[in-house]
Amino acid sequence: MAKHKMNLMVCGGTGCYASAKGDLVKALSEELEANDLSGEVQVITTGCFGFCEKGPIVKVLPDNTFYVEVQPEDAEQIVKEHVIKGRKVEKLLYKHPHTKERISDSVHMDFYKKQIRIALRNCGIVDPESIDDYIAREGYQALGTVLGELGPQKTIDIMKESGLRGRGGGGFPAGLKWQFAKNNPSDEKYVVCNADEGDPGAFMDRSILEGDPHTVIEAMIINGYAIHANEGLVYIRAEYPLAIKRLKIALNQAREYGLLGKDILGSGFDFDIQIRYGAGAFVCGEETALIQSMEGERGEPTVKPPFPAESGYRGKPTNVNNVETYANIPVIINKGASWFASIGSKNSKGTKVFALAGKVNNVGLIEVPMGTTLREVIFEIGGGIKDGKKFKAVQTGGPSGGCLTHKHLDTPIDYDNLIKVGSMMGSGGMIVMDEDDCMVSVSKFYLDFTVEESCGKCSPCRIGNKRLYEILERITDGKGKKEDLDKLRNLSTVIKEASLCGLGQTSPNPVMSTMDNFYEEYEQHVTDKKCAAGSCKSLMSYHIIAENCVGCTACARKCPVNCITGEKKQVHEIKQDLCIKCGNCMEVCKFNAVTII
């Protein structure tokens, strides 16, 4: 067989599958076959490149050419031009959002410049369905080192020294948690990987499992050995079919190679992993609720202490870590604790994966060192705000987090800094908002989610959040009173303090942080009955500017409720009491004569 000269890496993540209009891998392979190039060029399905919005992505290695929005019909051109003649296919290259220039390769894309990939190191390079690819990338070496050389305590010491903190939201030091689980004596212990990922808009854990399932398996075995557990469980939401499929394939491969099962690598240590499916409730991501759910109970949190490390699954010591936390561990063992600790900020080491979304030019999955500023993420990696609009706020931490504004843009992102400014890291959702987003509506959106997801076990969360939501709704409907603002604050404080689990304890954060940072906007809603962002329908009205109106009748013909009056060539008028604020008139008017007040 001739040696491969080139690889065509095709993204096989859920995001790219969703935007593909056919089988890209097949199209490329057939085209290569037809040109007698199959021996020289290999097509490989790989994990997420992070640039999902511009998917499907095809990356050419080793020259790093980065093709976006590739469809099967482009296969011919890629092969005929790029592979055969060495000419890049211009129209498939990524276009810079400002300069409109086509960027020749990923190395020159702002999106990748500030990124360091540790947890996502194999996504985009390995075939997630090939254990050999993983092994070629030093896979399972860390396991070998741990079993053969380090032993449990030294392994835990390395974890502690590395400074790795949990990526599932809480940021608890992983080494310390392992130590607790190890120290609690029991003949039976468990290791659980939390792949519930309930934060709306988050998909980092899914991408890791889809793109590099073996790293999670390897880390779980290491975890089991370090705390003396022989059984692992992955709790994954059933809505992640591709991640589940890849995980199953990986588990079977690991078993075939003897990396799972009895006497792993001749060490005498036995370990195996099972999959448990979650129904997708947000609260089931909370570790005690997750354990309840795995035991077949209702997914409701229980009082801590006891912590899972003392009494978890089946009442036995259980260590729960998040998918992304696990994905860092094999690298830490291979490269050393001090290497890892050299990346990041003082109290937050390593990197964090974020799902960058909202009103930025480059939407996608990114991994940056802790301590990167919000400005770098939004304006460099994210390419700035879409459509030349103005930045207004960025939401981090999902339903438990908060909205940050201009004055926080230069805040280095890490666990402690985000809490200091009234938000939190959470699992890594990051939503950017522009001048058209109303902050009261944003907090209403998150509260709506919380109310929906509250398990109802304790009243502050069950009833309190409902009340919060009602007040917010009143305000956005233009029926808010000045006193409502104080009520919002007081109620938020009570819910935070009195709720049983992390869901309730953090649910008022979106309200509190928007009130802290955008108080005038709340005031405007209740006193002036205005929504400056123009998003609260009840607070706005459509008007026709007499000077601009030429009487073309376009608006009147498009108005669904016939509330626009006026003769041909005469100034038109909107009857406010009938208007349903659908916006049609504004859309059709070619003379900029319709405005929102």
Place this chain on the structure above:
Amino acid sequence: MTKIKSLEDLKKMQAGLRKQIELREKGENPDAHTQIRVAMATCGIASGSKEVMDYLMEESEKRNLDVVVTQAGCMGYCHSEPTIEVTLPGEEPLTYGNVDKKKADEILEKHVKLGQLVDGIIPVTHKTIEEKK
């Protein structure tokens, strides 16, 4: 499928599997390797650039040189094809014309290994191939 029974087994297996991933890994940090780009447009292929590319790939591997060989479009020097562009880590690219196996051998031995320039450099009127296009 045989089971892996020890760390040594695993390491041996990994060494055997390295090859299949090496090419992909080189893209991760292109500036750390010497990059050789071979012009592979019609004029280049006709004058033997494919053979030169194969030769460069095989030989740099045999000689254990840290080189990424990729193909490029026409470099605009059709009269002196095959042309190749050599970029040592951290340095400006240099272009050689009329490269045959013998020349390629010399380039690997002198330029890539020792950093010495070899005859046949085409005066550079452009910075990179991309900008030229």
